[in-house]
Amino acid sequence: xxxxxxxxxxxxxYKGIGVECGNCGRVFFPPRSICxxxxxxxxxxxxxxxxxxxxxxxxxxxxxxxxxxxxxxAPYTMVMVEMDEGVRMTGQLVDFEPEKVGYGMExxxxxxxxxxxxxxxxxxxxxxxxxxx
Amino acid sequence: xxxxxxxGIRGYGGYVPGFRITPREIxxxxxxxxxxxxxxxxxxxxxxxxxxxxxxxxSTRAARWALERSGLNGDxxxxxxxxxxxxxxxxxPTSTMVGAAIGATPHMTAADYEFAxxxxxxxxxxxxxxxASGMIENGIAIGADTSQGAPGDALEYSASAxxxxxxxxxxxxxxxxxxxxxxxxxxxxxxxxxxxxxxxxGGRFTGQxxxxxxxxGCTSKMMDELGMEPSDFAHAVFHQPNGKFPMxxxxxxxxxREQMETGLLVTRIGNTYSGAVPLGxxxxxxxxxxxxxxxxxxxxxxxxSDGFYIEASKNIVKVRxxxxxxxxxxxxxxxxxxxxxYAKYRDKIRKGG
Ligand SMILES: [Zn+2]
Numbered sequence: 385x386x387x388x389x390x391x392x393x394x395x396x397x398y399k400g401i402g403v404e405c406g407n408c409g410r411v412f413f414p415p416r417s418i419c420x421x422x423x424x425x426x427x428x429x430x431x432x433x434x435x436x437x438x439x440x441x442x443x444x445x446x447x448x449x450x451x452x453x454x455x456x457x458a459p460y461t462m463v464m465v466e467m468d469e470g471v472r473m474t475g476q477l478v479d480f481e482p483e484k485v486g487y488g489m490e491x492x493x494x495x496x497x498x499x500x501x502x503x504x505x506x507x508x509x510x511x512x513x514x515x516x517x
Numbered sequence: 518x519x520x521x522x523x524x525g526i527r528g529y530g531g532y533v534p535g536f537r538i539t540p541r542e543i544x545x546x547x548x549x550x551x552x553x554x555x556x557x558x559x560x561x562x563x564x565x566x567x568x569x570x571x572x573x574x575x576s577t578r579a580a581r582w583a584l585e586r587s588g589l590n591g592d593x594x595x596x597x598x599x600x601x602x603x604x605x606x607x608x609x610p611t612s613t614m615v616g617a618a619i620g621a622t623p624h625m626t627a628a629d630y631e632f633a634x635x636x637x638x639x640x641x642x643x644x645x646x647x648x649a650s651g652m653i654e655n656g657i658a659i660g661a662d663t664s665q666g667a668p669g670d671a672l673e674y675s676a677s678a679x680x681x682x683x684x685x686x687x688x689x690x691x692x693x694x695x696x697x698x699x700x701x702x703x704x705x706x707x708x709x710x711x712x713x714x715x716x717x718x719g720g721r722f723t724g725q726x727x728x729x730x731x732x733x734g735c736t737s738k739m740m741d742e743l744g745m746e747p748s749d750f751a752h753a754v755f756h757q758p759n760g761k762f763p764m765x766x767x768x769x770x771x772x773x774r775e776q777m778e779t780g781l782l783v784t785r786i787g788n789t790y791s792g793a794v795p796l797g798x799x800x801x802x803x804x805x806x807x808x809x810x811x812x813x814x815x816x817x818x819x820x821x822s823d824g825f826y827i828e829a830s831k832n833i834v835k836v837r838x839x840x841x842x843x844x845x846x847x848x849x850x851x852x853x854x855x856x857x858x859y860a861k862y863r864d865k866i867r868k869g870g
Binding site for chain 2: 479
């Protein structure tokens with residue numbers, strides 16, 4: 385990941401900033417500039433919306449062959465989460481007991497390290513999911 | 518030191534990573550009786566951060582909870598100070614990343630603090646001054662660390678991870694900070710040179726001329742200035758590098774076990790350095806009754822102590838139903854690990870590639 389790209393996406397990665405269609409109320413993450421349902425009606429009405437960070441697991445998968453940044457954590461679990469706002473977000477599941485992972489599990493988004501460029505490079509942070517306390 | 522206008526804690530939150538390792542596990546690797554070591558230190562286990570946790574992530578979690586309890590949005594925060602001796606970057610502030618993550622940027626001032634284990638309480642004092650002077654309405658002060666002892670060193674049994682955040686403001690206070698006193702000297706008890714991974718310490722020199730002189734000196738001076746006695750306080754929390762130092766200082770000063778027990782978390786989670794006193798104070802705020810007086814004294818090597826006299830207000834009870842977990846609830850998330858996993862997580866084994 386390049387530094388400029390990471391920097392541009394900081395708000396969406398740290399805070400889960402998406403957009404809400406001012407016409408129909410549908411929430412999108414990652415943000416998009418036009419609502420696919422309302423099209424022209426949504427122009428100039430796509431307002432910033434913070435995804436509060438709670439939701440339920442709809443799918444999950446265990447990854448055994450990690451990408452380099454995740455090698456210390458392999459095997460790890462990726463989840464797709466239906467957020468309370470109605471959008472779907474994908475991320476790593478952390479701080480869980482393996483036997484308790486399942487569909488419908490309630491999770492919250494937390495800020496974690498996603499990786500780093502190198503030992504002397506930039507550290508990338510972003511959201512992951514963990515079971516609600 | 519007394520502020521001219523009322524200041525205090527408007528919200529607070531504390532977080533401790535869930536992994537735990539026992540002194541027994543650590544000792545076994547080095548051919549030492551870890552259980553005896555743990556008993557001598559008064560430590561039954563210590564917290565270990567996951568490989569994707571650091572001072573930024575710990576501070577952010579604590580700050581989000583503190584903000585939630587305060588009922589404020591991030592854009593109402595005028596300053597963020599993060600005190601730590603394990604900031605992830607040598608140059609690039611933790612406070613800006615925390616500010617972005619809680620939505621406080623860009624209209625705020627920020628800086629990272631370092632003063633061994635008392636950088637978090639120095640951050641509280643800074644926010645008090647900015648709020649009381651009217652320069653800002655609210656600020657956030659954080660103390661957090663992911664500290665490490667060199668493998669095999671005595672510090673390895675205690676150095677742990679955690680942190681707490683406080684929204685400091687002038688209105689809707691959960692607890693008023695009525696007074697603060699500091700004591701500062703040049704004392705070479707503990708240090709880490711730039712570029713070194715692990716700290717060095719002056720062995721026995723860390724006790725009497727360092728910890729006890731400052732913690733007891735600062736606490737006594739503050740009580741003298743206030744005309745108060747240990748019995749005037751419902752709770753007290755002192756910096757806790759191990760389970761023994763704060764209890765010995767308390768005993769000599771005239772505080773009882775009952776006054777100390779709520780804020781004494783070191784026995785379960787180890788020494789969270791800059792997080793220690795902030796977490797202890799957060800645990801006290803979780804159970805304090807309106808009108809309770811709380812005494813807080815931090816300690817940072819090098820060396821200095823910040824003392825605070827805090828009084829819980831009637832609002833303290835209301836925030837307990839807001840869904841933010843208490844420190845005791847946070848500590849319930851415990852997952853025990855062995856030394857191999859611990860070494861892997863703490864990067865003690867440098868993996869190639
Ligand atoms: Zn629409």
